[in-house]
Amino acid sequence: MTGNTQQIAEWNGSLGERWAALHDETDRIVAVFGAAALERAAVGAGERVIDVGCGGGETTRELARRVGAAGRVLGLDVSRPLLDLARARAAGSAAAPIEFSEADAAQAELPAAVDLVFSRFGIMFFDQPAPALGHLRRALRPGGRLVFVCWRAPRDNPWAMAPLVAARKHVDLRPPKADPNAPGPFAFADPDRLRALLEEAGYASISIERCDAPVRIGADTRAAAENAARIGPAAQFIRECRPEDRPALMAAIEQALAPLAAADGSISLAGSSWIVSAING
Numbered sequence: 476m477t478g479n480t481q482q483i484a485e486w487n488g489s490l491g492e493r494w495a496a497l498h499d500e501t502d503r504i505v506a507v508f509g510a511a512a513l514e515r516a517a518v519g520a521g522e523r524v525i526d527v528g529c530g531g532g533e534t535t536r537e538l539a540r541r542v543g544a545a546g547r548v549l550g551l552d553v554s555r556p557l558l559d560l561a562r563a564r565a566a567g568s569a570a571a572p573i574e575f576s577e578a579d580a581a582q583a584e585l586p587a588a589v590d591l592v593f594s595r596f597g598i599m600f601f602d603q604p605a606p607a608l609g610h611l612r613r614a615l616r617p618g619g620r621l622v623f624v625c626w627r628a629p630r631d632n633p634w635a636m637a638p639l640v641a642a643r644k645h646v647d648l649r650p651p652k653a654d655p656n657a658p659g660p661f662a663f664a665d666p667d668r669l670r671a672l673l674e675e676a677g678y679a680s681i682s683i684e685r686c687d688a689p690v691r692i693g694a695d696t697r698a699a700a701e702n703a704a705r706i707g708p709a710a711q712f713i714r715e716c717r718p719e720d721r722p723a724l725m726a727a728i729e730q731a732l733a734p735l736a737a738a739d740g741s742i743s744l745a746g747s748s749w750i751v752s753a754i755n756g
């Protein structure tokens with residue numbers, strides 16, 4: 476049993492199944508941030524790479540394309556539904572040898588002396604982040620790189636939070652007090668804490684850079700509300716409300732988003748992430 480048991484159960488349950496079913500949507504939302512992290516990683520031909528929390532394997536395949544036939548990429552994840560998807564999507568793409576493994580990155584047996592440990596929003600779910608990051612560091616060769624992208628704070632990510640705020644307001648509910656550092660999408664939002672965790676894990680040359688981009692959440696307010704109800708913090712909240720309240724909640728979200736529509740009616744809201752890099756010094 477690891478401390479990550481709860482996250483592992485969630486990513487193997489309805490959360491992982493929803494992510495697998497909605498992979499086109501989730502890939503589209505995070506694409507620009509992932510592309511920035513991939514650029515930062517400066518992946519070279521022939522490199523050996525681990526993709527932590529690889530999910531449906533979008534970045535695993537892109538990493539394989541970049542390392543080419545002489546390289547090697549291991550996609551690591553705890554979610555069976557997402558790994559099934561990743562394997563199916565990678566089948567027949569022979570850019571480089573890809574292997575997927577169902578394992579907790581915090582304690583999995585890892586290949587030795589890899590060049591790059593990479594993650595697109597798949598590394599913020601550890602119960603004990605410093606030991607987990609240290610475990611990943613020990614898989615790197617001396618001078619090997621850790622590069623990942625993670626979300627900045629909820630308040631800096633209205634694309635995720637605006638629908639939730641509207642839904643909460645509708646039922647007049649104050650947000651419960653929550654630990655901002657708890658395992659989850661926003662666990663690495665505090666850059667000082669993140670730097671301290673990386674230092675504790677033994678990394679050197681730590682860089683934490685802000686990367687902002689608008690996130691298009693729907694072609695119109697209805698589509699944006701429907702998308703928010705499928706994935707993200709508002710979806711979780713709506714699922715916890717009474718089913719008979721759902722139509723009114725959806726209307727409240729639409730109403731809140733309407734003034735934010737662009738000229739073509741689409742809804743794009745701010746998204747904000749950290750691009751993090753460090754070295755096994």
Ligand SMILES: C[S@@+](CC[C@H](N)C(=O)[O-])C[C@H]1O[C@@H](n2cnc3c(N)ncnc32)[C@H](O)[C@@H]1O
Nearest residue numbers: 486528529530552553554579580595596597600
């Ligand atoms: C937000 S999703 C990101 C998936 C993928 N990287 C992407 O960009 O589409 C987070 C992923 O981290 C995985 N994950 C969570 N905890 C993990 C752990 N301890 N070890 C490995 N993967 C984990 C989840 O199963 C999920 O696939």
